[in-house]
Amino acid sequence: xxxxxxxxxxxxxxxxxxxxxxxxxxxxxxxxxxxxxxxxxxxxxxxxxxxxxxxxxxxxxxxxxxxxxxxxxxxxxxxxxxxxxxxxxxxxxxxxxxxxxxxxxxxxx
Amino acid sequence: xxxxxxxxxxxxxxxxxxxxxxxxxxxxxxxxxxxxxxxxxxxxxxxxxxxxxxxxxxxxxxxxxxxxxxxxxxxxxxxxxxxxxxxxxxxxxxxxxxxxxxxxxxxxxxxxxxxx
Numbered sequence: 001x002x003x004x005x006x007x008x009x010x011x012x013x014x015x016x017x018x019x020x021x022x023x024x025x026x027x028x029x030x031x032x033x034x035x036x037x038x039x040x041x042x043x044x045x046x047x048x049x050x051x052x053x054x055x056x057x058x059x060x061x062x063x064x065x066x067x068x069x070x071x072x073x074x075x076x077x078x079x080x081x082x083x084x085x086x087x088x089x090x091x092x093x094x095x096x097x098x099x100x101x102x103x104x105x106x107x108x109x
Numbered sequence: 110x111x112x113x114x115x116x117x118x119x120x121x122x123x124x125x126x127x128x129x130x131x132x133x134x135x136x137x138x139x140x141x142x143x144x145x146x147x148x149x150x151x152x153x154x155x156x157x158x159x160x161x162x163x164x165x166x167x168x169x170x171x172x173x174x175x176x177x178x179x180x181x182x183x184x185x186x187x188x189x190x191x192x193x194x195x196x197x198x199x200x201x202x203x204x205x206x207x208x209x210x211x212x213x214x215x216x217x218x219x220x221x222x223x224x225x
Contacts (some may be wrong), residue, residue: 033214042202042216043153087152096127097143099216101152 002026004100006088011106012078020073020086020103026057028093034062034073035087037102043087075105083107111137113205115217122193122224130220132203138183139205139208143214144176147200173214193224 004024014020020072022065024032031050031104035043049064049071073086112135132142140161145153152167158166169183177189186205192206192218203217 040200040219040221042219044216045214096158097155099153099155104150 002058002090004088004090004098006086006100006103008101009104010107012075013079013106014080014109016078017074017076018078018105020088020105021087022071022073022090022100024071024090024098024100025067026090026092026098029066030064030093030095032064032071033077033091033097034060034071035089037085037087040082046086060072062102068092069095078107080107080109111135111205111207111215112137113203113215113217115220116218118218119221119222122222124166124194124224125192127189127191128193128222129173129224130150130190130201130203132186132188132205132217134205137205137207139186139207140183141206142180142186143204143206144178144186144188145204147202147219153202156188161186192221193222195220195224198222198224 006022007054033048034046034048037043049062054063059076064071068100085102085104087102112131114123116131144156146156147153156170156171159178159180160182167173173184175191180186200219202219204214206214
């Protein structure tokens, strides 16, 4: 079956750095997405990785290793507004998005 | 980025009535739209894939007669929850992607449905 694993919840301090991991086992791979979702709102796009390596976009970076079935989202200089759920999703061989359960990130002052 | 508009954002209805949710792609054509349901503290669960001009493809366990999907144009898909019951109360989200499938999914704002 298809499976995406990410931690349920993480806590970090304002101004610090946090890394959210995602491992996946899917039928085929056409890219991995990270989305941010605030409570009661729809997800918003953060990043897309299809090749191995690190993609940096401001305070957020995303890393992919296809051979390991592994990705992480790195958030730097954490702000209180970064408190949200972070969803990992993989585009499988049929171009269907397979979603992880999300990681709830709690930022403390 | 592209904009997907979903309406209404919140709806409260009586048990046994039907509710229609609209999903529009405002600045691009979406031959395929996706309907998700999300219960509190859970991930998005795909309900069905809506294809313009053809029947929707429903995921296992989703009743197609209860959740009617119509994708009549390249910019509009609707989800109708028929004979709603309190257990249908949830957050419903639509999503659309540009043709080709490689780009990110753009989400509507979501609809919070409460059945009383």
